[in-house]
Amino acid sequence: MTAQPRLLGGRYEIGGVLGYGGMAEVHRGRDLRLGRDVAIKMLRNDLARDETFLTRFRREAQNAASLNHPSIVAVYDTGEDAGNSAVPYIVMEYVEGRTLKEVLTAEGRLAPRRACEMVADVCAALDFSHRHQIIHRDVKPGNVMLATNGQVKVMDFGIARAMAAGQATMTQTSAVIGTAQYLSPEQARGETVDRRSDVYATGCLLFELLCGDPPFTGDNPVSVAYQHVREAPRTPSSINPDVPPSVDAIVLKALAKNPANRYQTAGEMRDDLERAIAGRPVMATPLMGDDERTQLLAGASDDETRAVPAAVEEPRKNRKGVIALWTVASLLLVAALGYGFWYLTEGSKVDVPNVVGEEQEVAEAAIREAGLVPTAVPVLSEDDQEGLVVTQSPDGLERVSVGSEVRLEVGTGSGLVEVPDLSGAKTTNEVIDLLNDVNLSVTFEDVDGVEPGFVSQDPPKGEKVEPKTKVTVEWSRGNLSQVPNVVGETEDNACNTLSNNGFSCSVTYVTGDRPLGTVLSQDPGAGQEREGGQVNLTVVGVSVPSLVGMTIEEAQAAMPDGLTLSPPDGAEPDWEITSQSPSDGDVVKGGTTVTVEAESSGGLPTG
Template sequence: MIGQVLGDRYRIIKELGGGGMAVVYLGQDMLLNRNVTVKVLREEYARDEDFVRRFRQEARAAASLNHPNIVSVFDVGHSGGQHYLVMEYVEGTSLKTLIREGRIDLRAAVAITHDLCGALEHAHRRGIIHRDVKPHNVIVTPEGRAKLTDFGIARAVGSGTISATKMLLGSVQYISPEQARGESADARSDIYSLGTVLYEMLTGRPPFSGENPVALAIKHIQDRPVPVQELNPAVPAALASVVEKAMAKNPALRYQSVAEMAADLARLFASLPQGDGPLGSKRRVTSRRLRPAGYAAAAFVFLLLLFAGWWGFKAFMHVPEVTVPDVEGMEISAARRVLESNGLRCQIQEVHDATVPKNRVIKQGLAPGSRVKKGRWLTLLV
């Protein structure tokens, strides 16, 4: 694979690692001249229609997410019999590696978990359950910020469940009891897995160990982990309680949303001692609620925005309307000229479609004949 170019755009530079379904490479986007992460479906699965379908589901789910604590997905394609996914390249270290090296202090553990709460809340609001939250799928930047990656088994709620597909997905060391039983997963399943990740950051080990996946799954269903404070007496009771609540066997007894968990983490962060580890000591974790001292400033900003919005609305109402022309099938430069002559601007979004000639407009973002304000931006898929 090294040196190979996928989709006439992504040059493979070196292998970074891999999972059960795919191999991960460092690549170069030759069009935009930037480094990217390229995930290529393993050859033994590329011929399996079911695996290919799951791989494309990953792309569709992950591409709908745009959050600073989620690794962005840029492109998905098929080239030379290989299915690939192109993602943001993040400079950083796997959380699993940092835990193994003992580089996570209490404040870092809380800050990282708070970051992951933000990532999961963004996904859950869009009906997406990660289903595979684990330290291996978290990259921590040199500044200590966490980014969640590998929505490889995430699926939009309503498009199927684990029990429906008869598959038990996720890494067993971090799997929720309901997933271990083959039942459907929801947002609270991700919360349980996030609790196991926090447990491991605080104690240096996963909550359960076993000789095989079946034994591990049974422990998640039946056993209680060794209390966090027995393994690490430095963990305050309030933080241990967060772990215990997140890892409740009964989903109804867990946090009902990651926002609730994030609020508890934000409240206790300031009381944690400054650690001497390289991560977390300079991070600030804040609750979504404003402190009383911030109300006046927030109100002032709100009034400014309201005033600016009123003037902007008045100006907008005086902008004339134009009719959107039909540019589908046109060459890009011709389509751009037609749009500009009608008082419209365009932005280009590239997609892979082998049935359409290169540099031709596949679809336009606004229907031909629509009436819009002059100067409106129109997205062209090419």
């Protein structure tokens, strides 16, 4: 006997295992309702009773379900398997492809341009999640998919994986969460993390794609975490000579120990990667090449070669005056040096004005008035922050040298587009045009319906989404008819009405106090939608009396309204009835004729 496939939620058929994680296993599945392949992530049975893991798993479902971005694996549905100790599951987009970990294993380090293009897509996904207040905390090659069409997809948002096999993972009471090779220094110290921690991990990812290995490796997670906190990473070009200085600069900026010195958003890092791909100067500080350092040192050596004047013996009589002069000069020099040191360390410093929330022009004017140089950088923001300073670096009231640069991130709005109302569209082409007008695309799903046309849309109207997001539109085939109400109609009228609406009728007769031929009930009921078929009617009929043993004359008198007696030809009124059709007790349609056979009193049957 063939085993029945296991179903989740009555619609998801579970297939083979695609992979295992520290707290879950992922199966290939099939959505029987929509007819599409899916990936189903299920919490391991041995962890299903652990409230900590249940909370983390549910948080992942909530976080990922709130993110709708082309570079993030989509979550379609969540639930719990009632037949298996209420084990929770997540139904996700099935991505045909490989993880970047598998790509590195198969191909080794990647070409710089290809690596930068992939990581730019990762940054776009992270920037989107950060703007939705979700920090990944576990960016690594194993959590990034490369689809067969070349599209990059980031997975496992908002989940701290616990002791995955073959991975150096550190977790301690939610203080340190992540994989050791990709931990930011603040994560390694157990401090609070923010979006810049994801930027650091993305720098580790880019380093590994360029060089084949993470920036720091060791025998155990603790030694790796120590290196993240204390040791400077090598430049990728020292391992892979194909890496240009601009990409070296991007990697080292992302890997800065102090979060304030990194890219402040994943969007900034993406912008720099796109500049590097296009061959334009990057915002990160470029590194000096070997040739440039050699030229600088050579120039300094030339300047150091000078003629030294011969010493002249001072006359003895002037020695006291010379000593006094040198004493005064030394005191003045010490004073000058002291003033210079003070000026360089504190005297030349000013407080950075706090301009967060100010309009760009007002903020730049305040920065210049303080003797500093403003540099405005546009960043995506909430719509009500458009034109305002969102963040600044250095922070307000920090003391810096006069002439220092102050970086101002100025909001440009969310960059999102509003999903239009599609309910008024009469054709699919009209839907396509409405979405194209706002840089969105569409996927149509045919559904049963009475009237052909629009049924529903997801995301709903008014929701703001990323440009080029696909909107799923349910479109009725118009293949159904609504069952009309025929209760109270006569049988003939009811059947004609049903026929005109694409249905056939089947009649059952019962006795009742309504006029003969009146429809008492119908199944399916009025208003139900059906693709044609039969409607069963219950109609008032008449009950046939028992006539056998009566004379024809008696039978004529006993016949109820709605029935007609048909005796044999030539029968006399006193002949006795021997059989009848329909039988006694049958309920028949009004107007039915009851046919009888009879015999004369002499016993000779007639028919």
